[in-house]
Structure formats: structure tokens, C-alpha cells
Amino acid sequence: MASPSKYKYGDIIYELNRPKSLNAFGGNLLIEVVTALRELNEHPDTVFTVITGEGRFFSSGADVKATAGKKEVEHFSPAAKKIDFMDSISTAIELLRSMIDHKKVLVLALNGPAVGGGAAWFPGVADIVLAADTGYLQVPFSALGLVPEFGSATNFYHSLGAHRANDFLMFGRKLTVQELEQWGLINRIFPTQGFHDKVVEFLEEQLSVNDGKSMMEAKRLQNLPLRRDRMLAVYDAAEALAERFVEDAPKQRFAEKNRLLLGG
Template sequence: MDILSSKENGVLTLEFNRPERKNAITAAMYQTMADAINEAEQDTAVRAILIVGKPEIFTAGNDLEDFMKTAPSTGAIEDRSVYKFMMALTGATKPVVAAVAGAAVGIGTTLLMHCDLVYAADTAKFSMPFSQLGLCPEFASSVLLTQIAGYPRAAEKLMLGEAFLAQEALEMGLVSRVLPAAELLAFAQGQAAKLVALPASSIRATKQLMKASRNALVSETITAENKLFSAMLTAPEAKEAFTAFFQKRKPDFSQFA
């Protein structure tokens, strides 16, 4: 199973389990996680959700081969499994905890902005290389990262797409705490257990109130980003980026205005 799903002591744990492909996410994996989160929303026995990867890597982001293979001819993403997963995550009323060790690439970093508590190992590395692929930010990352880190830092991370380490992610406010890699999972599990022990209605109400002011903006931004992303996905720059990736060469964007 590329996604391991388990329920124990009130916590639904979703684990990326495709280490041979650096936990690159396929459409089937997105659908599995979307279904699990939606089911957890209806399951009163589940009081918190925990998303984890492997000690050596969180996720390399989209499996690009699968991503392009499953792309609809229109370029629209609303029917794609990744969209269904992200909508399930953004709409979750129960608290979501994430534990990140190793690389969190692309959507691996984007999804963290929609979690409630994010803990990083001192080995964690984050990146959002959308511009490097001829694309734009996704799932409200353009506005959320700006709110979290401020415009100058968000612009640096989203425009250049370069990786940054756990300590900088902490300074930016992207993660809640940085821990030694050996302590990460146990700590995140302990924080999820604390949430389970608290009144579920209080946690839901607190989350609802904290996110209420940004919900409309997030929804509007996702719509705008999706429109641009879908159009850019079939544009010459993205085609060059993906072709270069599969040919294992550096892309050449100099021919495009």
C-alpha cells in the first residue's frame, strides 16, 4: 500500500509509504487520502488526523509521470484526485497534525499550510519549485505563505523555488517546532493524543474561528490559482520543463518571452 491508513486511540494516521519513489504521490494515493479524511469527518471515534512520511523523506511531491498521464485533456483540475484530497484537507473540521522529516517538495509543502500543527525534524527540507516547472503556486499557497512569512520571504520561496531548511521554516512560521529526527514521530503522536483528550467540540470551534477570516480568501485564491495552473500546464514553458525533467537535462526557457 502506497498510503498506510490506521486508526488508533482516536487518531487517524495517514503515512506516505512509497520510499522507492521518494514518496512521490500518484492520483490513486491522493484519492486514498481524500476518502480517508472524508470518512474520518463522519467518524466520531476519530478526533485528530496525523499525516507522516518516512524518516528519510516526507514526499517528493507529485509523481510527474503519473501526473501528466492522468491530466485531463482540458487541463482542468477540479476532477483530479489531488483536488479532492486538498479540498478534504482544507475542509477538515478536525485538527490535522503533520510530521515532516526529509524533503517536502511542491504539494508536500503546500499541504502543510492547511494543517493545524506542523512539526519538522532537523533533517527537513522544504521547496515549492512551481516556477521552475513553468507553473504557478497551487491551493492558496500564494496567499497563505505570504500571510505566514511576509511578502519578501514568500516571494523568494515561490519565485525562485529554491529549497530551505527546517530552522528557516520555523523562523518563517511555516512549522510549529523543530525536533531531532529521532524524536519527531513520537512527539507528533503525543501532540495528536493531547488533542484527542480535549473536548472535541472546543477543538472544532477553535479551528473554525481561527480559519473563518481566511476561508473566503483561500477559496477565491484556489479558484484563481487553478485557472492559471491549468492554462500553464499545457503552455510551452511547462512542456519544456517536463520534457527536460524526463530527459534529465536542464530546461531552456530563453526561447520564451
């Protein structure tokens, strides 16, 4: 276990910790996860870094309530609009880089369902994925006029193959953890009741059998040739996402859905 941090965390406890908002990506959550990953990189006794959540969801993705109240900015050109958007996602890009470059064995512990960015960003770059038996992954990117975010198209293609990845990312198919275990994305499934204790027990068992430095070296050697492609995929996806916002595609999709809901 890590020693007490020198930083004061509000939205994480070395874990996702916004259960009332279903661990949505609002507040300081993203910057605090980046800070924790950076800190744990240098922790001398840490072998496993575990990203997990509190409550019934791992993460519900973007914090829609937090962004809904923001005043719309007028840009004098599409280029200015794109640059402004790219600036707004710089923390997310650094989060992905931090996970890709993380020195310790990065364990994703899906304590519950993950939607949107919560489903797309983490599983493909984690070294080990553990899941509660009631969990699932789902992304509504196409329905919202978005694109697979921050390298997830490449990561899921490598993990699941093209056709399964397309079903998930293009069509928004909900994938249960049982399916994902069969397809090789998830390593182990544990009962939702007592999930976090089971994760700790499992990882402690691995430490009792295996040398920590050897496991970290195995991770480094496996990921070394993938690093450039993963980072390029992050930036390619960020650029494509920015263009969708320049075109106002998400705004138009939301307006269209609202009209349908209101019967207009």
C-alpha cells in the first residue's frame, strides 16, 4: 500500500471518488488522477497502481450537469474554435499519456458499469482488468455525434478485433463483463459484493508468488513497442473529436434528440 500522499486530494482517494455523480469526469477528478499517477510512479514500494471507483458505477463519463451551465463562447473562426476545444481537453490527453507511460502495473478494477469515457479511456491501456460481475461497458459516441475518444478505436481494435470493436464503438452496443472476459479484455470477474476486498486479496496473492520488479519489467517490455502508436492514436482521436465540435455535430445531435423527446 502507498504511504500518505504529500498532496491534498478532494475528488479521489487514490481512487475515483465522486459516487454521488456516478464518478463523472467533473470537478478536479481528472487532474487528481494525473497527480496520483505521477506520484505513484516514484513510490519505491508500489508494484500495482489500482484505478477503481466508489459506489455502484465505475464512471458515467462526462459530467453533463457541470458542462450544461457553461456559457457558449463565440469564436471568430473555425480554427479558433478548434484551438479552444483542444485546450479544453489537454488534461484528458495528459491522463491518457500518464496511463500509457505509467511505470507500475496499472490495474483497472471495474467496480460497476462504465459509460462513455469511463468505458473507453481506461480498459485499453490498463495492464490488468478486474471487474465486478454486474458491470458493463457502453459508449454512446455515434449517437451523440462524437468519435471514439483518446485512442480507444485503436486500443479496442487491438483488444477485441475490428468487428467487435466496431459493434461497441460505432453502434454503442452494451458489453457485459462476462462477454469481455470471453473476448480477452477482462482478466478476472469477482462478485460485486465485497469486490474491492477481492481485488486486494487477488493482488496480494500475486505479490506473494511473483517478484514485483519482474512484473513491472514484463509490463515495460510488452508496452515499449506500443507506446508511439498509442500516443499517436490519442492525438489523432483528439483532433477528430475537435473537428466534430467545430462542426457543431454534438450540439445538433442533442437538439435533435430533445425535439424527439418533446414530440416536436
